[in-house]
Amino acid sequence: MNNLAALSPLLCVVLGALLVLLLEVLFNKENKSYLGYVSLAFLAGGAALCVRSWNKLYSFFNGTLILDNLALFFFLLFSLAGAFIILLSLKYISDQEANHGELYSLLLLALSGMMIMVSSPDLLVIFLGLEVLSVSCYALAGLKRKDEKSAEAALKYFLLGSFASAFLVLGLALLYGAAHSMVISGIIEYFQAGTASKTMGLIGLGLVIVGFAFKIALVPFHMWTPDVYEGAPTPMTAFFSVAPKSAGFAVLLRIFLDFWGASAETEFVFWALWVLSVLTMVVGNLIALRQTNVKRILAYSSIAHAGYMLVAVLAGDQSSLVFYLTAYLFMNVGAFAALIGMSKKGKEYNELEDFAGIGFKYPWIGGTFAVFLISLAGFPPTAGFLAKFYVFSAAVRVGLVPLVVIGVLASLISVFYYLRIVVAMYMREPSPDREVTIDQENPALFLVLFLCLYGVLQLGIFPGNILTIIRMAVSFL
């Protein structure tokens, strides 16, 4: 049963993190790029080990770490996200006074935390992974140590995050008391079997959902998101908006895979999540309308997207959720990459007015940004359209018509603020008192932009291959 191969991708990433930490402190060079390349190498090694374990179902620690295909798919997704973020950080950190080599180490540790989260069926181990992820994220948010906003972001994230973790642990304790099991399948069994009162289990599950809702930023647990996203260094914002969210949804997917049964308790949980989903879609999109800072707009947009993903969880359709997460990775990292492109040494342009006329002045950044925004809004032929289409059609198939109607209306609202940025880029004259010049000497950034562009179009036009892989991944469950 215990096979060291199950541990190898995780070990590879953790070793990379430790090595980067040692290199940083022993050599202490001014130019930190080589640390980025070392981390990329370890990520690639981890990804290669994942590919080799495909279909093998390795496990370790007596079944508390199981490499099924879904976990492997998420491993690959996280490695890709991590690689994008590393590429985006290479130049950013020296330009924006965040030149700390620990970034790469923390990033790899965060990735290892997420890997633990998605590959364990045991909620306690999942919590362990979540904490590894969260603690790394708190430090990453405060990477610009001299910047007040960055410090505020880190502190807010830390305080609210540990509060949410406390809820999660209390929920786990109650769940264990009620179900006598920490394993997800045991908890599902407990909720579906018998007629005894399940109030304690229900309270426990509710608290667990609150903990995860915080991490994936569902309304009304989203208050931290805009401030943290705005204050954190932009590549880290891209990371927060994509990776912890995917990991959180992977866990929710596992919990609620076979959960929706006939009993009254599961019905109750269903409607609770239904309300969360509606609130997230509506509130996220409505508040985004009033924002004038592009980073904050993207923050609210990521809240709203969590609402759409929750629809997939409610519909019980795993492949559409995984597809949505994949598409979201490409379009959101791409959008943030374009936003990072809007900077020069010591200066970032994040306000909406800065984007006036950018589409013609800097056609590559403007053009790709426009594609990513259109994809986030959900227009064909981009990945965002197909992702929404799969999620909503899966929901209609199981009869969630009111939810889908609300979702479609909410995404109609979202079109306004996404297109507002596009309109600013192509149809506004730049105001003479806001001089925007950006430094385009950043090949890694353009590599990420084009890879994301490729991903968005590939998933939007020819999704067949990826869908086949995703179906293989979820068929194991």
Added chain:
Amino acid sequence: MIEIFLVFVVFGLLGLVLIFMNRFLGPSRSNPNKEKPFECGSPYLQKDINPFPIKFYLVAFLFLLFDIEVAFFFPWALVFKEMKVTALVVMAAYLSVLVIGFVYAWKKGAFEWE
């Protein structure tokens, strides 16, 4: 039993009542000068909170690092005879991570008291 419990309840409640009675019954005539940290008549020269260097948080961190380490050693010491080589490997892995943390802290200058 119940008497002891009642004593605790009564005294607890009494404490609460005494704490808040003043606030509820007394008049509250506040003005900005009263809210100042020093009510001495002359305007103060600095903000009420000054940033000051804290060295002790580093000490606290390092204490965590090495104290938790010992806390993990005790259960390990109870079972390592049964677990044989596995126990050795697990503890070696754990210790190597700790040592890397130690080297990092050292090289970063966490032990220099300046």
